[in-house]
Amino acid sequence: MTRVLDGNAIGDRIREDLRGCVETLADADVRPGLATVLISEDPASATYVSMKQDACEDLGIESFHHELDTDAPAQRLYDRIDELNDDPSVHGILVQMPVPDHVDDRTVLERVAPEKDVDGFHPENVGRLVAGNARYKPATPHGIQKLLAAADVDTEGKDAVVVGRSDIVGKPMANLLIQKDEGGNATVTVCHSRTKDLSEKTRGADVLIAAAGVPEMIDGSMLSEGVAVVDVGVNRVDADTEKGYELVGDVEFESAREKASVITPVPGGVGPMTITMLLYNTVKAASRRSGVEVDLP
Ligand code: GUN
Numbered sequence: 001m002t003r004v005l006d007g008n009a010i011g012d013r014i015r016e017d018l019r020g021c022v023e024t025l026a027d028a029d030v031r032p033g034l035a036t037v038l039i040s041e042d043p044a045s046a047t048y049v050s051m052k053q054d055a056c057e058d059l060g061i062e063s064f065h066h067e068l069d070t071d072a073p074a075q076r077l078y079d080r081i082d083e084l085n086d087d088p089s090v091h092g093i094l095v096q097m098p099v100p101d102h103v104d105d106r107t108v109l110e111r112v113a114p115e116k117d118v119d120g121f122h123p124e125n126v127g128r129l130v131a132g133n134a135r136y137k138p139a140t141p142h143g144i145q146k147l148l149a150a151a152d153v154d155t156e157g158k159d160a161v162v163v164g165r166s167d168i169v170g171k172p173m174a175n176l177l178i179q180k181d182e183g184g185n186a187t188v189t190v191c192h193s194r195t196k197d198l199s200e201k202t203r204g205a206d207v208l209i210a211a212a213g214v215p216e217m218i219d220g221s222m223l224s225e226g227v228a229v230v231d232v233g234v235n236r237v238d239a240d241t242e243k244g245y246e247l248v249g250d251v252e253f254e255s256a257r258e259k260a261s262v263i264t265p266v267p268g269g270v271g272p273m274t275i276t277m278l279l280y281n282t283v284k285a286a287s288r289r290s291g292v293e294v295d296l297p
Contacts, residue, residue: 011276017297032286033062074103085113091285092118118281141173143273145183160186164211210250220255229263
């Protein structure tokens with residue numbers, strides 16, 4: 001029997017524990033605050049940011065939203081980040097990626113104060129993660145670790161294959177999976193657009209993380225029996241629906257589920273976990289800065 005993992009339910013359980021942390025902070029007059037910054041006209045990015053804001057408010061985290069015109073000068077964004085770095089009510093800052101071409105994304109990531117970098121994208125935080133001493137684990141790969149743990153998928157000694165090498169998912173996922181730590185200890189292969197014979201690699205996977213952003217590129221014929229499949233892809237493809245599109249993952253769900261022991265759906269798998277772990281990092285940031293200890297889930 002294949003288990004289809006419910007990211008909403010697993011995420012909700014973690015959020016309930018985080019609610020307790022927010023209450024502990026409130027008892028000490030600390031209210032976590034997250035600033036989101038959007039400089040994009042992409043409707044998907046706007047949707048993600050508004051979901052993040054709603055999730056904050058639901059948990060009692062203060063949310064500050066900053067929207068800049070897509071063609072605003074890059075310096076205006078950098079100045080805004082500086083202001084947020086200096087604002088004591090803001091514990092975490094998230095600049096929604098991707099930013100427009102005229103903005104240098106490396107400058108953006110380096111501009112956010114490392115202590116407020118709840119995405120974990122600042123080079124200092126990337127370095128700490130690689131060194132096994134993470135301050136903030138990036139939300140999507142951290143959420144995937146929590147999903148696998150909730151499904152009793154032990155990664156220790158397993159062959160994990162990560163398809164995709166983005167800075168947001170693929171690279172940090174591979175790094176977390178090789179750590180000598182809970183949710184790690186795997187033997188990791190990272191595949192990407194230049195990989196020769198992708199199927200040969202994916203068939204060797206006990207745990208497969210699909211994060212390439214290519215609709216349904218992994219199908220059941222590329223998988224071995226019993227694999228745990230995590231689908232990070234959220235791809236809009238044209239469809240005869242009210243919105244004119246539907247969301248599909250990087251995995252062709254029906255054929256993959258015939259091989260998998262566990263599999264995440266799209267939507268409702270990884271997405272809710274990403275938001276949950278962003279809340280986690282924001283609570284952690286508030287706890288670290290205030291010195292009020294909380295029992296993070
Ligand atoms: N764009 C896609 N995923 C993310 C994320 O986790 N954080 C930010 N800042 N931008 C993203």
